[in-house]
Every structure is written in C-alpha cells, then in structure tokens.
Amino acid sequence: MYDVVIIGAGVSGAAVAREVSRYTKSVLVLERFEDMCCGTSKANSAIVHAGYDAPAGSLMARLNVRGSRMMEALSKELDFPYRRNGSMVLCMAEEDRPHLQKLLERGVANGVEGLRIIERQEILRREPNVSPDVVAALDVPTGAIVCPFGLNIAMAENAAVNGVTFQFDTTVTGFTAGAEGWTVHTDKGDVEARCVVNAAGVYADRLHNMVSASKIHITPRRGDYYLLDKAAGEMVHSTLFQLPGKFGKGVLVSPTVHGNTIVGPTAIDIEEKDNTATTREGLDQVARKAAVSVPSIPLRQAITSFAGLRAHEDGGEFIIGEVSDAPGFFDCAGIESPGLSSSPAIGEMVAGLIREKLGLSPRSDFVPTRKGIVNPQTLSFEERQALVKENPAYGRVICRCETVTEGEIVDAITRPLGARSLDGVKRRTRAGMGRCQGGFCGPRVMELIARETGVDLSEITKCGGKSRMVVGKTKEGTEA
C-alpha cells in the first residue's frame, strides 16, 4: 500500500508529488499519457501571473500570489527557464479606465506588489510595437514567463529522484473505499493507497464524482495560440494582456523564455475532453484580437499553432482539499489559469494536508535540487569547448533550428523519467520546436531514441499510444 497515489502527472500532480516527497517516498503517480506534461500543462500561455486577476479572498488569488512568489527560487532550485519580464494590462478605450482602476485595487487587495497605472507615453516608450491607440495600462512588475514543460518536468524528475514512482500509460477506472484508504482501479490493475490525490485536469470531475455525492462539473475551455519564429525578434518585452471591456475578452502577446512570441488564447467552451484541435475561426480570432494590442504582429512568421484546454469548474474557483464525504481523497480540481503560476503553492498546500492527515514528518534525505539538461548555448565559448571535449556528443548538432545537440537529446532520454517519444524529447530539449518543426531532425531524433532505448525504429511514436511515426518498413508488402 502506498501512502499516496497521485492521479495525473501534469503540473499540479508533479508539484504535489515533489512536495509530498519531502515527507514520504511511498508515492505513486499514475498518468494516462506516456509522459508527464501531456495535457493542460503543455499547452498554455507559459505565464506566471502576478495575481491581480482572481477575486480578492479567493483560494485562486491566494495560491496565485504565493506561487508567483515561489517561482523564481524554485526555478533556481530545479533549474528550469524563468524570467521576470513584467506584464501590462492594456486599456484601449477611455471609457474602460474604471475597469483598470478596479483591477489595480483587486491586485493590491490580493497582495500583488508594485502595481501602478501608467500612461500612453510610458507604455509606448517601453513597448514601441504597442498600438498608438493605447490609453493606459496596469503595470505589473512581478509578472513573469516560464517554460511550462521545464517547470512540470523538473518537479516530476525531482520527485522521482526522491523516490516517487511514476507509472505512465495508465488510466484510472474507479475507486473502492476501504478501512485504511482506497483501492484505485486502473486499466493496468489495482493499487492501494492511504491517500488519493485527484490531479486529473479536465477529467478531475469524473474522478471526483466517482467518490463523492457532491458533484462538480468541469468544462474544457479551449484556447488557440500562435507561436512565432524567433526570427521575428522580440516584438514585445513584457507580457501584454488586454483589459476585458469594449473589445470583449482579449488575447495576450508575450515573449517566451526561449525568445519566441506567443499570441493567444481564445476561450471556447467545448464538450469533448480531449479535443485540442484548432479551428479556422479560433485562429482568426486570435489574429484579429492580437492586432488590437500590436498592429504589426507578424503572424506570417508563425511556426506553429496549437490549442490547449483549461479545466474550468462551474464555480470558477480551484477546488483543493479533502473531499468531505470521501476521507483520504484529495481534490486538485478546476485548476485553470492561473494554475501554472499557482502550481508550486498547490503542491505545498496539498502536501501539507496529506502530511497532517497521515502524520508524516520531514525526511532527512530529501534532495531539494535538480540539475536540468545542459543548454550549451548558455555557456561561454571556452565552457562549450570544454563540454564538447569531455563529451563529443555535445559537438553534434541534431536540431538545426534550435541548435540542439546529440548530448542534450541523449541526456533527455536517459535521465530519470526520460523521454520516449519525439514530443518527449521536444519538450525537454526543444529539438523540433523551431522553424522547421522537426522536418529535419525528426528522423535523427527517432534514431537516437531507438539507439538509447533499444526500441525498433518503426515503433517510435510522436507522443505515445498509437502515434507511431511510421507504419512499418518498406518492402514489407501491405497488411493482409
């Protein structure tokens, strides 16, 4: 029997796993996909919100502000890309000024530091590409950007190093309450747990409703995005939000930690929990709205578009804590934006509740730090020379667009919870994330995965499951 079974290896599940591993190694994470960071956590704005948005006094507000404050230190401890670039909420019409003022007041009430309203001249000086129609903005110095893959994967890897077990490709099918805890039924067999953490993203309502009479309902809220080529340059320095108002709910334009520009999202409520297909209307809406903030936004330099799903619960609030009629069953549900920003605080909160429930004490052997995959581009010429000399694999470039070497990819595959698919390698190293989108490096990354994992080349997948890259070998003939 495990102390804790966590369902979901997204950013919430990984955060809980890492935090709870401070107290116990008896932790199992079940993930229905082949890797961590495969659902909501992989497709979002990659923003660390400052915390002015959520209603004052809400759990969302509290965890957002706390998470935002924890993030920088965590990025150093776990070695993932983070940058405090600041954000602005742009007000495009005089009549919307009162909304801006309200946002400022809410932010102050939530405990967000450094907020102030700035005027057109200052905005245009700091952000020359912003529309000259801008009237004023809320200046948010604590706004930041993060690599969502980096954050999620770093927390999971650190949890694994501290003894947490991860089981992928496993779908939870039901629960049975017992005297000492829960039996978790999965498509790969049953597991026993004293505590269960439901961090199942858009599916968290289904799991919750299996154990509780008090039902919750999550709507997947789809958001479409564009990602622009680095060659487009840093169009904006801060993350630029649009004040909801005369022009409806806006979209953001933001730099990413890797030097791209991200534009989006839409907010379209859908029925299917897995439907991350973009639509023409959605993408066109992003383009139209982004041009309100940044008229010169070069969407012709888009290198990809994608859609993510937010797990919107009807109450519009995070649901975190022990389910009242299901002792030992903890929800981490309704984790929509600002979920990424809040994740370190969510992990801390849930781990605290479990610690109390199970009467656990801190482990002396907990390892708080983790070293990420070396990015040779951040090294000096001499350091990089030394790295290649020590390990020549760092001298062979596999992904030309992002200059990712064999050394980095092999590290991504062979480290704890290593990558097994092209997308897994991509999220860990950026190989295939550049302007050719894996056209060149795809076959080479397949070869490296095959070599390092001993899997046949024809079995390599894009993202696990049935997503095989090829259907077989040539000259085999067609299937009977």
Next chain:
Amino acid sequence: MNTYDIVIIGGGPAGLAAAVSARDAGVERILILERDNELGGILNQCIHNGFGLHTFQEELTGPEYAARFIDQVKERQIPYLLNTMVLDVSSDRVITAMNKTDGLFQLSARAIILAMGCRERPRGALNIPGTRPAGIYSAGTAQRLVNMEGLLPGRKVVILGSGDIGLIMARRMTLEGAQVQVVAELMPYSGGLKRNIVQCLDDYGIPLKLSHTVVDIRGRERVEGITLAAVDEHLKPIPGTEEDYECDTLLLSCGLIPENELSRSAGVALSPVTSGAVVDESLETSVPGVFACGNVLHVHDLVDFVSQEAAAAGRAAAKYVRGELETGEAAISLKAQGGVRYTVPARVHPHRMEAEQVVRFRVGAVYRNAYVSVYFDEERVSRRKRQIMAPGEMEQVVLKREDLLSRPDLKTITVTIEEA
C-alpha cells in the same frame, strides 16, 4: 585560428561545384564544411532519375549526380569536414563551427561561399487548423524516411502542395504500396515541373486538384482524415465545397525556404521575395567577400542550374581572393517588373561580368504566348516569345558584357513580361 582562402558552407550540389571551380581557378586553401555525415546534400535522398540532362547529357539519379561532383572534389584533394555544424558567421568572415572530433572551433576565411540550401515550409507556417497527430510530414522528411531509412511513413496518403518533392513522393509512396488519394494545390497552377506532373501523377492516375487546400486535420494520435475544400480567387476556402478524405498520412510540399540564418548573422542583406541574399553578377552578397549560390540564394528546379550558378560563384570568389574583383565601378540595378517576381542577380558591374551573364527569374502567374522583354533604361533591347511560363519553372535571359560596356550611362536593366 586557421585561415583559409575560401570556406564553403554546405557540401551539397552547390558547395561541391563551387569548390571544384574555385580550385580550377587556382585557389589553394579551400575547405568545405558539411553538417551531414556525407557529401552530396539532399541529392542523396533523391533516388529518382532525371538529374544531369543539361550538365552531363544523361539521366542520372540524385546520388549519381552528386557522386560525379564528389569525385571531382576528391580528385582535386579539396579538404572537407563532415558532421560539422556552422554556428555563426561574422561579417569579418570568422566562422564558428563544431563537430565531435574537433570540438568547437573558429576559422578565418578570405572569402566565404554560402551554400546551405533550403528547407521545407512546415505545417505550422501553413496555418492549417485541426489536431496535431503523428503522420504529418513534409515531403522531404518522408522522402528521407523511405529512401534512406527504409521506413514507410503511411499507407493512405493525401498530399498538400504540388511542389516537385511532393510530386516525386506521390510516385514513390505509390511504388512502395501506399495509396496516394489526391494531390491538392492551393494555387490555380502547379508549383512543380510539368514533367513531374506527367511522370508522377498522370502516369499513376493520381488526381491533382488545383485551387484546393486542407481545411481540417483529424485524429488525436495518428492522422485519421483530412478535409479538402476549394478556394476562391483570394485563396479563401469556399463553404460547401468540403470533402472528407480518410487517410493516415498528410504530406506537405508547399514551398521551400532558403536557409539563411547564418547569412543573417553575417549581416547579409536578404530579398523579401526570394528569402535569399541580394547578389550581383559575381554572386557576391552585400557583405564583401561573402558569396551565395544554389538553393540558399533562390530555390531552383534543376540541380544542373545550381551547379552552373555555384561554379560561377567559385570563379568569382577565386577572383576576389586574388584581388581581381575590385573594379570600383557603380552597379547597374536589375528591376523585376510586370509579373517577373525577382531576378538573380539583382545588380551587375559590367567590368566584373563574364562574357555572358545568365539572369534567372520566376514569374508570379501562368502566362501563355507572352514575351519576356529586357529594357536598358527606357529602350527595349530584346523581346522573346514564350509559349508558356509558370511559377513552377524558372526562366532566364542572357545579358552580354559587351552590350553593357557599350552603354556607359546605363542605370537600370528591366526584365518584364509583356502580353501579346
């Protein structure tokens, strides 16, 4: 830091031909830097025939064509480094590169020839909505998987874009037992060579749907189907024309983009039309001593022309190294007009020209029975009738050095299409 007379970036057809001609022009210290594990570039995966008709008057496969030039490089003992990635080129011609054996290193070059080739436009740049499953490949990636790795990307295929690689892959996939259902082309004309449409689609009964595009992709893990729709004259899908296709693979052959990240780092001025460098008659870019040729300069249809162009770049770089390219004269600019999208070169220095200068260009639409005219300032100096011209087929005119030298006041040469 090692110093070379000429460093050539890229060991594909352009780099090889440039190296051979530079050596034949007497340059000693030449080095070719190639990122792949063999010379020959993309030709190595082009196992179909049809290469070399102009150069060798015979029909070769891609690897055979490459081998002819690789042999010439080896006969001349021109050094090359394989598996070597150039990370940076500076405007003062210092090259930073890296490989497993030599590690990270820098070289200095008196002249550089850019011959990095091009890449394919990916799905993201095409702005196709839908899911993002496995089974969406650019045609060249699929070609590599089939021809180099012996892997079959899929069995039921739709191809978007009628670029030459897409057409070649329609035939290739068919020969490997896959069912190629349709090739859709956004434009009202094909992007590929006529001969490829005949030999790769018509001969196999594969339909080509012009003015059609993919408006949806379905399938969460692997492609399960796509939707095609007809487009109007503004290239917008026409509602009600949607047709669903069941398939496990979507191949994209929607244009090639010269790969000029290094050129940009060296400060080379690029043309927004070709995405390649702006060059003069010597194929010299805006950065002195930096030359460009082949698909990194502008995308070609035929490798024979790449070899010709690259040989000219090699000769010019050799002259530059010897200090013979310093004529100090003003350039005459070439203007592309009336359906001519661009010209390579974009300017000429008459005293630096060879006796005959080939000017290559592409047209922006299909023209029937139209004339290609050349004007020296206001005066039309040539007019040649062409039965058909299409964006998928590169065109050319030839300028004679003596004609330009006899007009010392000439400012602008205009190449234009005039309809009958």
